[in-house]
Amino acid sequence: MHQSTSAPPTDRPAIRTAAPARCPAAAAADPTPCDGPPDAATLVDREGREVAGCVQHCARLLPGLDGARVHPFVPTPRAVDIYFRASELPPFAWEIGR
Numbered sequence: 001m002h003q004s005t006s007a008p009p010t011d012r013p014a015i016r017t018a019a020p021a022r023c024p025a026a027a028a029a030d031p032t033p034c035d036g037p038p039d040a041a042t043l044v045d046r047e048g049r050e051v052a053g054c055v056q057h058c059a060r061l062l063p064g065l066d067g068a069r070v071h072p073f074v075p076t077p078r079a080v081d082i083y084f085r086a087s088e089l090p091p092f093a094w095e096i097g098r
Helices: 055-064 076-087
Strands: 041-044 050-053
Touching: 041 055, 041 076, 050 055, 055 076
Parallel strands: none
Antiparallel strands: 041 050
16 A cells, blocks of 8 residues: 655645734734834833833833833833824724724
């Protein structure tokens, strides 16, 4: 019972491609892609916990964190961009399709 090995078996599972890496600030349910480096900024919450992320996901996360702020060492233009984007979003914007 010799099988030819020139053709691949048809029952071989499909090769999956890895999902693109997302920044730590991206919520699992948030479908938006990252914007910039995954460590472009850091948010600090009321208890002093920090999370780094891209500008897009820091801005989307900020409205949902009570008392959170952009870390003081983030360059001013980037921090202003995050605050500006966050001001236009409700908390947990991805839950209502924004």
